[in-house]
Amino acid sequence: MLKELAEDVFVETGFESGNVGLIRSSRGALLIDTPMLPSDARQWRQDLLQLGITEIYGIVNTDYHPEHVLGNAFFMPTRIWGHELSIKQLNKYKASLADQLNALPREDPQLIEEINQIEVYFPEICVGDRATLYTDERVIEIVHLPGHTPASLGVYLPEERILFAGDNIVQGEHPIMSQANSLAWLATLERIRSWNVKVIVP
Secondary structure, three states, X not given: OEEEEEOOEEEEOOOOOOOEXXXXXXXXXXEEOOOOOHHHHHHHHHHXXXXXXXXXXXXXXXXXXXXXXXXXXXXXXXXXXXXXXXXXXXXXXXXOOHHHOOOOOOOOHHHHHHHHHOOOOOOOXXXXXXXXXXXXXXXXXXXXXXXXOOOOEEXXXXXXXXXXXXXXXXXXXXXXXXXXXXXXXXXXXXXXXXXXXXXXXX
């Protein structure tokens, strides 16, 4: 389901791999994560066209896990922002992608083959602690929020007080802790609380 959070700021909550975001600007659309399943990525592309969006300004991947980055291939060519610590992890996907995705239905060999054919696109612009984008319409902050992974990012709109929090905040499910640092995660949650955020997109 597509929901407008503020003028030209959207979240899509209907995809298998989690929420994806969209910030529309005169320079094109900034996407926050992309759907993992090829069918969902193609649907998201169609949804953007129905919104009149034909130019993609860039993609921010909030971490390096497949459910955030695999759909990038369906929106190329464009620039990608990711944390500098994500590169090493993304290199692992050069092997069989499907073997690393536990959630895929193994009884669907066509999907497995399609996943394995996807080219993984790495960040072109690496963020350390913070990067700030100035569009004609608004300020967009890409912020390092370690916890869920060492390379987790958030996308914060300070004027609208909207935060795309990635997997540092989840709803209706347990957080995934396999690569987490719980002390860093708690510090990140306290930091988010200090921003007086109005809307959090988990």
